[in-house]
Amino acid sequence: DSLYDDLGGLDNITRFTNRLVDRTFADPRTAHQFKQTKKDRLARLLVDQICEATGGPCRYKGVNMKKSHIKLGITEAEFNALVEQLQQAMSEADVPFHTQNRLLAILAPMKRDIVER
Numbered sequence: 001d002s003l004y005d006d007l008g009g010l011d012n013i014t015r016f017t018n019r020l021v022d023r024t025f026a027d028p029r030t031a032h033q034f035k036q037t038k039k040d041r042l043a044r045l046l047v048d049q050i051c052e053a054t055g056g057p058c059r060y061k062g063v064n065m066k067k068s069h070i071k072l073g074i075t076e077a078e079f080n081a082l083v084e085q086l087q088q089a090m091s092e093a094d095v096p097f098h099t100q101n102r103l104l105a106i107l108a109p110m111k112r113d114i115v116e117r
C-alpha cells in the first residue's frame with residue numbers, strides 16, 4: 001500500500017490538513033506568520049502537496065518551498081511548532097503513530113528550504 005492509502009486517502013488527508021491549518025492559524029507560536037494568508041487556499045495547496053508526495057492522484061500546482069517561504073524569516077522553533085500541530089492533527093484523524101512518522105520523514109527535508117538561517 002502507498003503511504004497515501006495508509007493515511008486514509010484524500011478524505012482523511014483533507015481532514016487532518018484542515019485541522020492542521022486551523023491549529024496553525026490559532027496557535028500564537030505560528031499565527032503571526034499567516035495574517036495575510038487565505039486559509040482555504042493554503043489548505044487546498046497543502047492537501048495537493050501531501051497527496052502527491054505520498055503517492056496519491058493529486059498534482060501540486062503551488063510555488064516550490066524555497067520560493068514560497070523566502071523572506072518570511074521562519075525560525076526553527078516555528079517549524080517545530082508546525083510539526084507538532086501536524087502530529088496532533090493526524091492523531092485526531094486516527095493516523096497511527098508509525099504512519100505519522102512516514103509522512104514527517106517526507107516533510108523533514110523541506111526544512112532547509114523553509115527555515116531561514
Ligand code: HEM
Binds near residue numbers: 033074
Ligand atoms: C514542512 C513544513 C511546511 C510545508 C510542507 C509548507 C507548505 C506550504 C505550501 C504548500 C504553501 C503554499 C505555496 C503557494 O502559495 O504556492 C506554503 C505557504 C506558506 N507557508 Fe508554509 N509550509 C511549511 C512550513 C511553514 C512554516 C513553519 C511556516 C511559518 C510558521 C509557514 C508559513 C507559510 C506562509 C506564511 C505561506 C504563504 C501563504 C500565502 O501565500 O499567503 N510554512 N507553505
